Amino acid sequence: MPDGAAPxxxxxxxxxxxxxxxxxxxxxxxxxxDLRPGELLGVVGESGSGKxxxxxxxxxxxxxxxxEVRDGEVILQGRDILRAxxxxxxxxxxxxxxxxxxxxxxxxxxxxxxxxxxxxxxxxHLGMTKxxxxxxxxxxxDLVGIPDAKRRLKDYPHQFSGGMRQRVMIAIALACDPAVxxxxxxxxxxxxxxxAQILELVKELRKKLGMAIxxxxxxxxxxxxxxxRVMVMYGGQVVEQATVKExxxxxxxxxxxxxxKTVPSLSGGRASRLQVIEGQPPILTSDPTACPFxxxxxxxxxxCARENPRRRPVGPGHDVACHWDPExxxx
Amino acid sequence: MLTxxxxxxxxxxxxxxLISLVxxxxxxxxxxxxxxxxxxxxxxxxxxxxxxxxxxxxxxxVRYLLWLKQFFIVEPSYIIDGWFGTNLGGDQQxxxxxxxxxxxxxxxxxxxPQTLTVVGTAYxxxxxxxxxxxxxxxxxxxxxxxQLGTFFAMVxxxxxxxxxxxxxxxxxxxxxxxxxxxxxxTLKVTDWASFWKQVHQMALPVMVLALFNAAEISRYTxxxxxENLGQDYARxxxxxxxxxxxxxxxxxxxxxxxxxxxxxxxxxPAVFGGAIITEQVFKVNGIGAAxxxxxxxxxxxxxxxxxxxxxxxxxxFNLIADILYGILDPRIRYD
Numbered sequence: 001m002p003d004g005a006a007p008x009x010x011x012x013x014x015x016x017x018x019x020x021x022x023x024x025x026x027x028x029x030x031x032x033x034d035l036r037p038g039e040l041l042g043v044v045g046e047s048g049s050g051k052x053x054x055x056x057x058x059x060x061x062x063x064x065x066x067x068e069v070r071d072g073e074v075i076l077q078g079r080d081i082l083r084a085x086x087x088x089x090x091x092x093x094x095x096x097x098x099x100x101x102x103x104x105x106x107x108x109x110x111x112x113x114x115x116x117x118x119x120x121x122x123x124x125h126l127g128m129t130k131x132x133x134x135x136x137x138x139x140x141x142d143l144v145g146i147p148d149a150k151r152r153l154k155d156y157p158h159q160f161s162g163g164m165r166q167r168v169m170i171a172i173a174l175a176c177d178p179a180v181x182x183x184x185x186x187x188x189x190x191x192x193x194x195x196a197q198i199l200e201l202v203k204e205l206r207k208k209l210g211m212a213i214x215x216x217x218x219x220x221x222x223x224x225x226x227x228x229r230v231m232v233m234y235g236g237q238v239v240e241q242a243t244v245k246e247x248x249x250x251x252x253x254x255x256x257x258x259x260x261k262t263v264p265s266l267s268g269g270r271a272s273r274l275q276v277i278e279g280q281p282p283i284l285t286s287d288p289t290a291c292p293f294x295x296x297x298x299x300x301x302x303x304c305a306r307e308n309p310r311r312r313p314v315g316p317g318h319d320v321a322c323h324w325d326p327e328x329x330x331x
Numbered sequence: 332m333l334t335x336x337x338x339x340x341x342x343x344x345x346x347x348x349l350i351s352l353v354x355x356x357x358x359x360x361x362x363x364x365x366x367x368x369x370x371x372x373x374x375x376x377x378x379x380x381x382x383x384x385x386x387x388x389x390x391x392x393v394r395y396l397l398w399l400k401q402f403f404i405v406e407p408s409y410i411i412d413g414w415f416g417t418n419l420g421g422d423q424q425x426x427x428x429x430x431x432x433x434x435x436x437x438x439x440x441x442x443x444p445q446t447l448t449v450v451g452t453a454y455x456x457x458x459x460x461x462x463x464x465x466x467x468x469x470x471x472x473x474x475x476x477x478q479l480g481t482f483f484a485m486v487x488x489x490x491x492x493x494x495x496x497x498x499x500x501x502x503x504x505x506x507x508x509x510x511x512x513x514x515x516x517t518l519k520v521t522d523w524a525s526f527w528k529q530v531h532q533m534a535l536p537v538m539v540l541a542l543f544n545a546a547e548i549s550r551y552t553x554x555x556x557x558e559n560l561g562q563d564y565a566r567x568x569x570x571x572x573x574x575x576x577x578x579x580x581x582x583x584x585x586x587x588x589x590x591x592x593x594x595x596x597x598x599x600p601a602v603f604g605g606a607i608i609t610e611q612v613f614k615v616n617g618i619g620a621a622x623x624x625x626x627x628x629x630x631x632x633x634x635x636x637x638x639x640x641x642x643x644x645x646x647x648f649n650l651i652a653d654i655l656y657g658i659l660d661p662r663i664r665y666d
Binding site: 061 | 563567569570571573585662
């Protein structure tokens with residue numbers, strides 16, 4: 001992917017907290033990343049690592065209260081949208097940033113036709129007339145591979161299968177030709193064959209339309225198949241970031257390494273037991289002054305409890321937030 | 332949907348026949364005689380003649396079959412006669428009230444408009460108050476507005492109408508002299524002045540009943556809205572960049588209305604049945620008052636006919652609720 005081009009989305013030091021009775025939960029803690037035009041960024045991490053919350057924070061989709069985006073900058077196409085008014089944000093959502101969610105069975109409104117739901121953003125953001133929107137909606141359904149698109153516009157969501165509904169969701173997300181598509185575990189709720197079809201579809205659409213994609217998942221296999229770059233999250237922080245090849249070939253963070261060992265491999269010669277990462281993900285009730293992974297880390301030493309590691313570059317386009325250095329020279 | 336409706340209507344026939352038999356037998360089992368309100372000075376042989384004249388000495392099944400014929404054949408013919416000036420009814424015997432010797436349907440025809448005006452208006456007002464309150468309470472859950480709404484709904488629902496009725500009379504009628512405490516059935520609306528008078532005298536009973544109805548419906552609306560506001564499709568609508576107004580009043584409301592509309596439809600028979608207690612408190616001469624009077628006077632034909640009409644309405648509005656459900660929710664298809 002084009003390196004050095006101005007990022008379409010640039011996130012700096014994003015902080016989101018949830019106010020709960022038990023105190024504040026620091027769900028997103030100084031997350032920074034950028035997304036270049038046409039790039040596919042994979043975001044991995046276990047449940048509760050802050051992947052979804054980070055993405056929802058960007059465009060004001062978190063219910064507030066209890067959520068509060070406390071700090072940071074989100075530059076979309078040169079403009080800070082974190083400080084935009086709710087009304088401005090609304091014109092960005094669905095128009096410049098499209099969203100696909102995890103469960104296609106519940107993400108569509110059951111009482112409106114699929115056509116109605118695809119036409120809504122077209123009419124609101126692009127000011128199309130009903131007739132124009134209808135033509136465009138049929139094109140979109142056709143684009144995401146739903147046969148007999150024109151007739152199916154009149155169908156209700158329950159008349160579609162899970163995979164087909166996810167295609168409809170993709171059509172809605174892409175309706176206004178957004179610069180960024182955020183896909184929040186879009187294949188997790190689908191069975192494996194449908195998952196593969198959706199992945200193929202997204203790859204194809206990306207080639208055709210050229211939007212940048214953030215793909216949230218906890219499935220490393222999916223990431224390996226489609227991503228250009230990977231960001232690993234743990235405890236509300238980015239712990240490692242690299243190109244896909246670099247990350248799978250040369251993982252530096254102990255968590256990334258552990259994560260890679262949990263993936264079953266078909267090429268491994270002898271049957272070996274899958275590894276698990278012992279322990280529980282951290283509860284993020286305090287502003288972390290220590291490495292969030294230290295309790296589960298095999299390499300933790302005293303500095304890890306004193307100081308939360310900052311991200312440091314370890315190679316071209318590769319940075320990691322860890323005090324421990326796997327290079328033999330320093331070990 | 333059409334075949335479903337027809338099937339349900341056909342099924343309603345045996346249901347209603349069975350209900351009519353049960354009502355007839357149950358009412359007939361009640362102790363007392365239609366003569367109990369006749370002065371004791373009337374000699375026994377005259378009493379016997381009166382009973383024979385009313386047909387009250389006939390065995391119960393004869394009276395039941397006769398009533399069936401009168402209800403389903405004679406009375407409808409009279410209604411058609413009244414509309415089109417035909418003479419289908421001829422001089423066939425109609426269902427007569429034992430109390431007033433007048434045809435039961437004529438009494439209902441006089442009383443029903445009173446009930447529909449007062450109770451119907453109250454129901455409508457109740458719905459119109461309840462929906463916005465329920466929607467806004469849910470949207471701003473735990474806000475002071477929601478807390479206040481919850482408080483009033485709890486009070487409105489748990490305090491009986493005979494208490495709020497008397498309370499309102501004391502406050503608005505006795506102390507403030509704003510509204511009359513007694514409903515004048517004979518008032519005819521002919522001009523603005525009499526219309527204004529009608530509105531005035533309706534105010535108290537409508538307020539009492541509307542409070543009760545609004546309390547119930549606003550609770551259902553609120554909980555239904557709350558359930559739907561948290562749904563994934565609401566998040567999808569926001570992610571599409573829809574305004575809050577569209578998200579709440581289009582996407583969420585349409586889904587939330589499915590159970591609420593059912594509850595409103597199922598509450599409709601009660602409007603026709605009148606609010607027995609409230610009608611008594613404000614002396615509204617409606618259907619509820621007619622039923623109570625008939626029960627006191629052992630006027631079996633009146634009680635049986637009224638009760639059966641309520642049963643018909645309940646069956647009918649159940650069907651209407653089901654059909655509305657199918658219209659509002661595309662996932663439900665009856666065919």
